[in-house]
Amino acid sequence: MPTRVVFFLLPKLHLLDLAGPAQVFSTANDLGYGYDLTYVAESAEIVTAQGVPVKAQLEWPELGCADLIVVPGWRSPAFTPTPHMSAMAKHRLRAHHAAGGSVASVCSGADALGAAGLLDGRRCTTHHDLTDELAARYPKAHMVRDVLYVVDDRVITSAGIASGIDLALHLVAAARGAEAAARVARQMVVYARRNGDDRQESAMLRHRGHLSDLAHRVQDIIDSRYADQLRLADLAAGVGVSERTLTRLFTTATGLTPLRYQQLLRLERAEHLISHGTTVEAAARAVGFEDARMLRRLRSRTIPA
Template structure:
C-alpha cells in the first residue's frame, strides 16, 4: 500500500488537488493500492473556488515508498502566500531525507522552496509565478515551458491540468507505462509527456487518442507483444472486423497493429541490449524468431 498525502493550504485550487487524486484513485481501482490522505494546518480549508474541504491535522506515518503532494493555491502574481508553518516544512524535509518523494502542482512549488528542497535542483511552476519563484529561491533552477520536472525525488509541475501529467508520470514509473495509459484512458485524458524531453515510451506515445476500439486492441498487444498475435485473432478479441480494426488503428496511432507490435518489441530489445544482452538474446526474449528482423528494425531506426 502506497500512501499519498496531499498537503492543503487556504485557497488551494480544486483541479490541482482533484486531478492527481483522481489519477491515484483510478490506479487503485485497477489493483495498485493507494491510500489517499489530506492534511492541513487547520481542520477546514476553503478552496480558491469557494468549496470548503475537511482535512486531518495529524500526519500519518510515512515510509520512503510514500508520496507527499502539495497542490497549488490562488496567487496574485506572487507564490509567497499563504503562510506555511515550520511543522509542515519540517515534515516535507524529513520525508525527503528518509528517501521519500515530494511533489508540487503549480504554486505548491513555493512550499518545497521554503523547505529548501529546490536548492540546486530543477523545478517548474505556473508561468504566472515562475519569475517570482526564481527570485525567492535563487539556488533553484527554474525551468520554463515544461509540464513537469523531476530531480532527486523532487517533482514539480506547471500547474492546473499538468498535475494530472505529473501523477500519470509517477504511475508510469512505479507500475509501467501500460498502467498509466490505462488510467489515462479511464479518465478520458491524453497520456502526455514532459515538454523538454522526447516521448520515452512507445505505449504512451501512441495512446494520445480517444478511439476505444484501438485502446482495447492496444491493451492486448501491450500484454502480449512478445508472442505471435494474428490480426484475425486481435480483431475478434475487440469485436470488429479485420479491415475495421486496421483502419481505426492506423488512423489513431499512425501504425498498423503489426508495426505497433514491432515498435514495442524494438523498444524492449533496445533496453535489454543496453543492459548487456546480445542482439540474438534480446531478439529471442521479445519474440523475434529470427534475430535478423531485429537487426533490420534497428538499422531502419538508425538510418
Template structure:
C-alpha cells in the same frame, strides 16, 4: 501499499488537488496499491486578529479558491520511503509576499519525508512550498508560467525550467499549472507500474496519456494513445500486454469488436501506424532497453519475440 498524502493549503485550487487524486484513486480502483490521505495545513497568522492555527490532530476547515470548503485532520500520517507527498497549488493573488506559503511544521514534514527516501511533488504554486522547505535548492523545477519569474527571483538556488509540464529531479517532482497535475500523477504511475498502467488509467479518465515533461518521452505505449477510439484502445491494450508474442490481425480485431479491415483503418487513422508497426515499435523499444543493459542483439531479439535478429537490426537502422 503506497500512501499518497495531499497537503491542503488555504486557497488551494480544486483541480490542483482533484486531478492527481483522481489519477491515484482510479489506479487504486484498478488494483494498484495506493491509499490516499489528506492533511490540512494552517500557516501561522501574521496578523494577531486572524484565527490561530488549530492544535495538531484537530480537524480543520480549509477554504479553497473556488469557494468549496474542505475538511481534513491536521495530523500527518506516518510515511514510509515509498510514499508520496503532494502539495497542490493555491490562488497566488491571495498570498501575501511576506507570508510563508506553508506552516513551518508542514515544511519540516516535507523535508523529513524526502530526507528519509520519500518522494515529494507539487502542482502549480505548490513549488513555492517545496522551495520554502529547502527542497528546490540546487534542483531543476517548474511551476505555472505566470509564477516562473517569481519562483526564480525568490529562490535563486533553484533552477526554474520554463514552459514545461513537469520536471523530475531525483525524488522531487514539480509540475506547471492546474491540469498538469494529472500529467505528473500519470508519470508517477508509469514510473512505478509501467506505461501500460498509466495508459489504462488515462483512458479511464478520458484524458491523453501524456508524459511529455521536461524532455521528449520515448515511450510508444503513451506516444500513440492521444486519441479517443475505444476499438483501437482495446487492440492496443492487447498488444501492450503481449507484444512479444505473435498477434494475428483476426485476434486483435476480435478483441476490438470490429472487422480486420475496420481495425486496420481505424488504427492507422488514430495512431499513424498499422497494428503490426505499433507492435514492432514496442518490441524495438524494449530491445533497445535490454541492449542498453548489456544484452546482445541476438538475445534482445529473442526476448522481444523476433525469431530472427536481422529484423531487429533492420528496425534499429531505419530512421
C-alpha cells in the same frame, strides 16, 4: 503494500490542482494498483480558491520511503508573501525527502517546496505566470521554463492546474509501469499522457488570445481537421469571405497564415508522437504529411509567421 499519497492542503488551494492528481491515484487504486490517499492540513477545514470547503485531518500518517507528499497550488497568478504553512510543516516535507521519500507540487505548490529548502540546487518548474517570481524567490533553484513537469532527486514540480494530472500519471507509470498509467488515462478519458518536457501551452492556446470571430471559426476548422488537405478556398468558403480577406484577417489576428497555423499544429502533434516512440515517418503520415521530408524540415527550424 499500497503507496500512501498524502495531499498537504494550504488555504485557497485550487480545486483542480488537488482533484486532478487525486483522481489519477484514486483511479489507479480502483484498478488494483495499490494507492492509499490521505488529506492533511493545518486546520480541519480548508476553503478553496473556488469557495468550496474541503475537510482534512490534522495528524500526519506514518510515511515510508515509497510514499509521496503532494502540495497542490493555491490562488495565483501571484504568490503570497510567504506560504501559509508552519515551520513544522516545512520540517515534515524536508524530513520525508531526507528519509528517501518523494515530494511533489502542482503550480504554486512549488513555493511550499522552496520554503522547505527542497528546491535549492535542483531543477524545478511552475505555472508559466509564476516562473519569474519563483526564480527570484529561490535563486539557488534551477528554473526550467515552459515544461509540464520536472523530476529531480525525488522532488517533482509541475506547471499549473491540469498538468497535475500529467505529473500523477508519470508517477504511476514510474511506480507501476506504462501500461498502468495508460489504463488510468483511458479510464479518466485523458486524451494523451504528455511527457514532462511538453510545452505548457499548445499551439491551439498560444494563438487564441485574439478577438476575431472569423479567425476563431477558421481555427476551429483547422483544429479539428489539421491532418487533412485543407484548401484556402474551402476555408474561405466555410466562413463566407474571399481568400484574400481570410488571409489578411487571419494573419492579423494570429500572426500566422492559415497554412502556417496548420503546419504548427501538425508539427506539435508529430513531436508528441515521436517523443512517445513513434518513428518520424509514421508520425509524418499520422499528422497528414505525404512523407517525412516536410516534417524533418519543419523540425529543423522555427516556423516563421
